[in-house]
Amino acid sequence: MTFSIIARCPTTRRLGLGIATFSIAAGGRCEGIRHGVGICKTQAYINRGNDLLALQMLEQGLSPAAVMKSLEANDPDHEFRQIAIIDREGNACAHTGSGPRPWAGHHIGDGFVAFGNVLAGPQVIDGIVKGFLAKPDDELEFRLLAALEGGRDAGGQVGGDGHLPERSAAIFVVSEPDHPDIDARVDLHPEAIAELRRVLEEFKIYEVFYRDRGYRPDLAMSQAEFVATLSKRA
Amino acid sequence: MTFTLLARCPKTGQVGIGIATYSICVGLYCNGLRGNVGATMSQAFVNQGNNPLALRLLAQGYTPQRVLDDLKANDPNHEFRQIAVIDRLGRVAASTGTKNRGWAGHQVGEGYVAMGNVLAGEKTVTAMAKAYEAASSLSFERRLLAAIEAGRDAGGQSGVDGHLTERSAALMVYGDYDHAEIDLRVDLHDKAVEELRRAFEEYDQYRGYYKERSKNPKDAIPQYQFVAELQKRQQEAAQ
């Protein structure tokens, strides 16, 4: 019960991941993204070593398809995993085993993969894709968010007892190996995607201030002063 | 006797170098580029150990200034070197040692360094920087090329008996991979910068073909056929 998208921005080469799920604190299980290397995200039944192992192989230069084969050979429960892989050039590969509960599936697009399980149906994947492609010139983080919203609005997750809300959600974008550009999370909330939009939009207001005070602290105003300028603007 | 534009592309994070010099085979020394790590170049009296060492320090996460300090501390002949270092964030440090010959100096800009020694004067360096900035709408490799052409046109190098021609030149760009995205050289030629431009314009028309051929060999046409079609198109365009 998760729907996700991994993608590469062709103009900036940034890599990003968006995820929303009924499970809580899903953002804490997304370590498989590294700039200049690629993304691997395992979901449904997660084996936590998978994503970092895949990154190591991608870093060596192995193709997403070969990495997927190695993951399969390494895991007796491969059929229970849902895995998407994208390399630094945007080549993609995905696997939805027979184990994840229905409806489960994925769509591989040009430089991105949309995938999910325990969904209302294939229309959720279509909604993710449509949301992602709606504004191709937007920053990657907003395209990922639009993708998650598209998946939610197309019905999202449906379990044994009917619709399941998104309780956690996260967006990661990287353009540098050592720290993320965007790392916004909601870990436990009744409407996690709506809350994630609130967090992301607020963060974007602070983004440049936070960055610049790191680069040139001698020129930075205090955060209290910065917040005051915000309320003045409003 | 060299002039160089070393840079990081602010849009894509690619790192690259454009370089031209009276020395021959200068491309041999341009081993200071690595995607997601940084760019560095040691010239004048080249210490060939500097570039690999600087890349390792950049990979550790050291700032360009700290890398430069380490190179200096590691080299008793540091004052003979001219060095530029750019990290993966585009931060820059450069040094022109006091024992460089002729007019020697560097200009640091946002994400780039223009530098040279045994030059006609400061104008060679400022012209490179200006051309690189002015070409911001072009692709990264074209910006680098424009910079060294501007350096040449501003007078380039000047030795004991006056102007020195460019006998070798190189243009290199690295992205996310271990291999170069572009790596073009002229090793020995009377007008190496002109020859580099010629090689680039020619090669540029092949890039898509080479890439596609690698990805999808089954459907690739033979290269001589590609060349014949290319020449036909060029003739038609000329008419």
Place this chain on the structure above:
Amino acid sequence: MTFSLIGRCARTGRLGLGIATFSLAVGGRCEGVAANIGVCKTQAFPNRTNDPLGIKLLAQGYLPKRVMEMFAANDTEHSYRQIAIMDRDGRIEGHTGPGCRGWAGHKEGKDCIAFGNGLVGPQVLDGMIAGFLEKPDDALEYRLMRAIEGGRDAGGQGTPDAHRPERSAAIKVVDRRDYPDVDVRVDVHPTAVAELRRVLEEFKLYEEFYRGRDTDPSKAIPQDVFVKELEARRRVRA
């Protein structure tokens, strides 16, 4: 279409690659030459990721034969690649996929492997190996030069009806340092092998001077002065 030779100097342990081809700027696609590790070169329909991957695997201690197996597993188009691998001890592995066009093949010789595709025939490989073995005591870069000249003189690239010129060529030699000893190139030229010979001969005249500028710059004379002395010596000899 390309003809290449990977060679090792048994005396010094230096490793190198000589290559000539109809394609442009081939020297810019030869990153698989690594000091103290080995040489890996993919051609015909090269995928650029193979050679750096090969070097990493060799550095981890895999044998060339095992590296080739891993290439095959990693690459759906392996049958279109031509690959030669040599490790630092001189162990060799070659692969010429059936998808390579024209006459294509590889052949091992003492301390070397010659490989090519789109060639006029197997005599090109024999010409390369003969050239490489002709003066075994010479510096490796000259032996590689002679190898590609031998390939060219045996007919080089093309078919019996249509010869294809070498438009780019390169020689790369590594020793113990983590930068190459010799790295000379011709990227776009109608007779690239002949031009490469000219560049190499000229480079060898400068090699010591350039190295001295590095190790002891305080004793170095200006390069234009060096060139003038060089020209004077040339005139005397002529």
Place this chain on the structure above:
Amino acid sequence: MTYTILGRCARTGRLGIGIATFSITVGRYAHSIRSMVGVTVSQANANENNNQIALRLLDQGFGAQAALDHLKSNDAYHSYRQIGVIDRTGAAVGYTGKNVRGWCGEMVGENYVSTGNGLRGQHVVEAIAKAFLAEPDADLEHRLLMGIEAGRDAGGQGNATTHRTERSAALLVYSRDPYPDIDLRVDLHEKAVDELRRVYVEYKQYEDYYRARGEHPRGAPSQEAFMTTLRKAS
């Protein structure tokens, strides 16, 4: 303005961080642990590259003090930074540059660093350290959270006249694996430490279920079924 506890469990070698601040999405600065290697934090005008540099140095075998010395010599603005480091032996160091704002400082002992800036006073970092040390045999995540809550209860951020609320918080713990054991966040909330406790309590009920489901997917109950057993138990 931020307060942080870095801790190492002397029994198990687990490493962790608890952090709370007026800034939003602080979790993006807390990717600062490498299992069995060390934990670090750079705050107050954070130099975002510092964490990975420190971890690489610790990985090579440099001790906490040497790593801190490297960070200072590598950064022209280190006088604006506040840094803490614990290495794999438990050796701990803290540093507060002279240009850091408000009341700022740290309490350091074997296996912990309690550090903060823009605080109501020295008593805040003392309260954090005291709470962290109170239950040495408890799980590290519990000790870290107790530390953060003690910091809040001691007055937290602000000065003599004003108080600043915690708007974001994070809790991370690594064991032997290359991915975190615990990775919980609150990115934008009026009472982020209270919210972090809520997420933590909820997550702790799911922790074993999430792990078992990944390791043994065959026959694992659905999340809805698991929640039914949870409700029955309570």
